Amino acid sequence: MNLRAFRLLYQTWWRGKPVKPPYSHIVQVGDPVLRQPANLVDLEKINSDFMKQVYRRMRLLMNKTGACGLCAAxxxxxxxxxxxxxxxxxxxxxxxxxxxxxxxxxxxxxxxNPEMKVLNYDKVIFDEGCESIKGFAADVPRYKTVMLTGLDEEGVPKQWEADGWSARIVQHEMDHLDGRLYVDIMQPKSLSCTCWNVVNSKEGRVYITYIPGK
Incomplete structure (x- = not known):
């Protein structure tokens, strides 16, 4: 095998085989899907096999990563x-x-198909991360209290007044649905690697995995 053939073989192996959503992994910043406004779910398809698979994948990944929130994108x-x-x-x-x-x-x-209304416009600043921006966090201002209305996975209408950390999660996820990330509204100088101190203590010999749950 000549060098050119080896390079092509290696590139094919590295890129892997094309897979279709819903993925069994969480996409990372740079993937265009994170920056496009999400489409409404067709109510006739809310209980379809495809949507059930989406719900299952989201739950599985949240269990693996310990994430408090995750969106379909x-x-x-x-x-x-x-x-x-x-x-x-x-x-x-x-x-x-x-x-x-x-x-x-x-x-x-x-x-x-959730919709959100702000009930308390006072803002609270806390550090916030995202499973799609692995290994980083920043201080992000969020409203104290919001009202969420929408449907459950069976198509049943529901509403919820969320406050505290729950309100933060709701706002974070609603931003995702509109193609926004927390880095768009963070306090810029607060951005940090979540394991910077470990990097120093290990003299740079640290590997941040992108495999959920590892």
Missing amino acids: QVGVPLRVFAIHVPSMKEFESPAIYRHRQMHPVPFQIWV
């Missing part, structure tokens, strides 16, 4: 769907942070 599907789940204080890594962030348990739930 993050699995490659540009539809107005997101999921949210906030663990109890017992399940969370730090009770002190849990209380400081004003977190409270939210069972796993799917929101289809």
Whole structure:
């Protein structure tokens, strides 16, 4: 095998085989799907096999990564769907942070074609990350309280007044549905690598994996 043939073979192996959404991984910033406004879900298809697969993939990835929120675009599907789940204080890594962030348990739930209304325009600044911007976080201002209306995965209408950390998650996911990321509204100088101190202590010998749950 000559060098040219080897290069072509290696490039083919590295790129892998084309896969179709919904992905079993979370897409990363740079993927155009994260920057396009999501489309409304056709109500006649809300219970289709494809949509059920989207819901399952989102839940699976949230379980693997520990994410509190995830939208359909993050699995490659540009539809107005997101999921949210906030663990109890017992399940969370730090009770002190849990209380400081004003977190409270939210069972796993799917929101289809959601709409949001701000109820309290006062803003709170907290550090925020995103599974599609792996390894980074920044301070982001968010409204204190919002009202969310939409449908569940069965097409049943529902509404929810979210406050504290839950309101932050809702706003983060609603931004995703409009093609926005937290880096668009963050306090610029606050952006940091979430493991910068580990990088220093390990003298740069750190690998940030992109494999969910690893």
